[in-house]
Amino acid sequence: MNYSVSEENYIKSIYHLQQQTDTVTTNSLANELRTKPASVTDMLKKLRTKRLVDYEKYRGFKLNAAGSKIALGIVRRHRLWEFFLVNKLGFEWDKVHDIAEELEHVSSAELIKKLDSFLNFPQTDPHGDPIPDTNGKMAVIKQLSLAEIDAKKTVVVSSVGNQSPEMLEMLKHYHIGIGTSLKINRHFAFDGSVEIKVTQQSACIISGQMAKNIFVHHG
């Protein structure tokens, strides 16, 4: 079956919201998609008719197995295009989301197959998020944020939680990207700020909010 751009955007947003809370609410989805709750209710009835979501009125909703499979296909296309935009076209990683938001809806399976091969089968996108394979299988990467790791440890940035342009702009300002190696000097109890030392840069302090959104693995 083939889905409209609008349906695909809803499906993908439900998928992302489910990562945080198992069942999704009408308001949160409306907020995510910058639309109105009434529109969400309308679309959910349609997605239910197409057997992609479990939904009972007033009870919230979630993707079923079929819906999740569709969602992972869209996520796969989105992340492959993001990789292409950064690693082939030379975009900065904070400029690619909106373009990938359009490209992900181009519906040729052959295109994605050949793109994947052209890109040499990348495992993660420019934000460190894993790329699902053709069958919708995706590596689950254990995520530890800078806020949770003990002082004095040296770690490597593997992904970022908040991917708003504002956050990505800030990371760029600090010269922090995926693969950046840094040492945690200390945590401040007052507001959760963290002092870090990036290799070949002087130590600096990032806010608790930033620390919670920078995920790392041991380097």
Added chain:
Amino acid sequence: MNYSVSEENYIKSIYHLQQQTDTVTTNSLANELRTKPASVTDMLKKLRTKRLVDYEKYRGFKLNAAGSKIALGIVRRHRLWEFFLVNKLGFEWDKVHDIAEELEHVSSAELIKKLDSFLNFPQTDPHGDPIPDTNGKMAVIKQLSLAEIDAKKTVVVSSVGNQSPEMLEMLKHYHIGIGTSLKINRHFAFDGSVEIKVTQQSACIISGQMAKNIFVHHG
């Protein structure tokens, strides 16, 4: 201003039909877009309101300067994507049209600029058609078909007129592509068939219809 996918498809089709006949008819556009004449009339009123076409009812229509500029932008995107699909992703040249038909509507100017640069500023697409530049300027290539060229001459294929999958499939069968060098043995008066000899292949005969759609320059 920003145009819908549907508006863009209409604009581009009007542009292409204008290459053959200066003013375009409702039926021909409906046929080109595989839609109904009534739908064409509706859309034309909209395009007129947006000041992209000259149109008076029952009088046919054509793009004005503003409309032509939009059209050339779409043609540019289409042909750049076709080049990408063939030369980077490894698609066959008869498989790329429908995919480019979708990709051409992705609306980031920065994307097309970087794609152009990534592809090394190609001048023609995989079918030999010229790619308009950023300002909508396009090289006019003098087109002579195999049907019009004298026997015994050796020529190089530069583009193809009819780009239906059927035609492209046939060219592939004859091992003829853009850049193929061939010698014209003789023209048959009865039905316009042409005997040709492609380098390193035995001589063969192509129909008059094919001959008229294979454009060449002197090699």
Added chain:
DNA sequence: AATTTTTTTTAGATTTGTCTAAATTAAATT
């Protein structure tokens, strides 16, 4: 010039996706 055929437009309906305002249900507070 009158008639027939073809082309084009209009009228009215349909589908998709959206909205506002009102009604309903659920959750939180007193």
Added chain:
DNA sequence: AATTTAATTTAGACAAATCTAAAAAAAATT
């Protein structure tokens, strides 16, 4: 437990893009 507040759904409207069938205009034929 009653009341207030918040979340969700329904009702009804609207814009975009399409369609069918009927009407109107233009072109071709007799």
